[in-house]
Amino acid sequence: MARHAIVVALPPNESDPVCAELAMAGFEAISVDAPFQLEALLDSRRDIAVAILDGEIDPDETLAFHRTLRDGGRDIAALTVVSAQDYERHNAEDDGTGDEYFTRPYSADSIRWRIEAMCIRRETVDDGSGPVLAAGEVGTEAWGHRATLIAVFNPKGGVGKTTVATNLASTLQARKGKSVLLIDADTVTGHVTTSFAIEAVRTVADAWRDEAEGGPAETLLELASVHGSGLRVVALTDSPINTEILDPQRVQAAIAAARKSFDVIVVDLHPSYSALNQAIFDEADRIIVPVTPDVPALRAAVQFLDVALSLGCRERISMVINRANSGVSVADVERTLGVTSFAQIRSAGLLFVRAANEGRTVTEMFPREKITVDFDVLADRLLGNAKPEGNVRAGFRFGSRQPARA
Numbered sequence: 001m002a003r004h005a006i007v008v009a010l011p012p013n014e015s016d017p018v019c020a021e022l023a024m025a026g027f028e029a030i031s032v033d034a035p036f037q038l039e040a041l042l043d044s045r046r047d048i049a050v051a052i053l054d055g056e057i058d059p060d061e062t063l064a065f066h067r068t069l070r071d072g073g074r075d076i077a078a079l080t081v082v083s084a085q086d087y088e089r090h091n092a093e094d095d096g097t098g099d100e101y102f103t104r105p106y107s108a109d110s111i112r113w114r115i116e117a118m119c120i121r122r123e124t125v126d127d128g129s130g131p132v133l134a135a136g137e138v139g140t141e142a143w144g145h146r147a148t149l150i151a152v153f154n155p156k157g158g159v160g161k162t163t164v165a166t167n168l169a170s171t172l173q174a175r176k177g178k179s180v181l182l183i184d185a186d187t188v189t190g191h192v193t194t195s196f197a198i199e200a201v202r203t204v205a206d207a208w209r210d211e212a213e214g215g216p217a218e219t220l221l222e223l224a225s226v227h228g229s230g231l232r233v234v235a236l237t238d239s240p241i242n243t244e245i246l247d248p249q250r251v252q253a254a255i256a257a258a259r260k261s262f263d264v265i266v267v268d269l270h271p272s273y274s275a276l277n278q279a280i281f282d283e284a285d286r287i288i289v290p291v292t293p294d295v296p297a298l299r300a301a302v303q304f305l306d307v308a309l310s311l312g313c314r315e316r317i318s319m320v321i322n323r324a325n326s327g328v329s330v331a332d333v334e335r336t337l338g339v340t341s342f343a344q345i346r347s348a349g350l351l352f353v354r355a356a357n358e359g360r361t362v363t364e365m366f367p368r369e370k371i372t373v374d375f376d377v378l379a380d381r382l383l384g385n386a387k388p389e390g391n392v393r394a395g396f397r398f399g400s401r402q403p404a405r406a
Contacts, residue, residue: 004049021108055082113250156300165268197359248279318342
């Protein structure tokens with residue numbers, strides 16, 4: 001079944017391999033050399049999803065290409081290829097058009113996956129020519145369903161990131177009636193499947209290596225294992241070695257494609273600012289940052305708040321105080337961070353140990369404990385069923401950060 005058409009306005013030595021890669025994915029790739037050719041094409045076609053442009057040609061010609069995509073009420077996104085030196089400047093500019101930038105050098109495969117992600121994010125609906133997604137037939141009704149994507153991250157390890165991710169996912173699935181996909185995207189120390197006692201896991205890296213050798217393409221839904229709580233679990237890899245096949249843009253596109261099959265997707269991330277994590281930050285609707293009440297964890301959270309400004313994701317961050325009933329008080333934590341906590345999870349060490357030993361979550365195994373109530377509150381707030389509460393006060397440690405939205 002035919003997919004949307006993609007315009008390619010790149011030099012011939014780049015255009016040919018990119019067009020070939022897009023064609024293999026089922027797109028119709030149409031090469032153009034000048035803005036007037038693009039104008040003529042758009043006058044006759046209504047199924048153009050994205051235009052791939054060269055941002056290093058004559059500036060006037062680049063501007064003409066972009067104007068053509070907007071003329072006459074059109075709203076066609078552009079993926080503009082620029083030099084690494086220009087990428088930071090261009091990528092910081094957000095004019096609300098949905099346009100994106102890509103750096104040279106690049107592979108045809110990586111640009112194909114960026115196109116996949118752009119099409120999915122814009123929820124492009126075809127006009128009869130066929131669905132946008134490569135795998136399976138997708139009706140137009142599927143584009144109205146888009147899972148909420150929650151990333152769980154802290155640049156410091158040991159703050160309970162995986163504990164929060166697994167119990168939140170289980171709560172949303174078993175206690176809130178949502179269909180949930182839990183993704184272990186910690187490519188270094190990830191242990192979600194181990195904590196769930198899920199054995200013989202086929203990872204995303206396994207599937208993509210097999211696909212590269214001629215095997216069938218597999219979606220995250222097809223790869224996911226079903227946990228006893230009902231949620232589905234998938235891991236990107238089971239080894240930190242040879243993870244180069246996990247191209248960040250392809251991972252982002254695969255996650256975006258899975259959004260049509262679930263109500264909520266929870267992603268557990270490695271504590272780093274890797275390209276993979278940044279791609280998932282871009283896709284996430286909310287980034288949950290578990291913070292424990294100790295100085296190293298607070299310093300790491302303060303750092304992330306600063307980094308998030310440059311990454312463009314600050315407004316999607318929500319701080320969750322883990323082990324809230326131990327160490328520094330909640331009020332002091334909030335004063336230090338300059339933000340109101342989104343939710344608080346109390347300490348329940350022995351309960352977590354007992355649950356992990358049985359491959360279950362605390363919320364599943366101990367439904368009447370106070371810790372389960374804490375996760376209920378967090379889930380309700382994420383679903384918009386309750387408002388966060390906090391204790392931001394004047395006065396700070398670690399500098400003069402002003403109070404901000406959690």
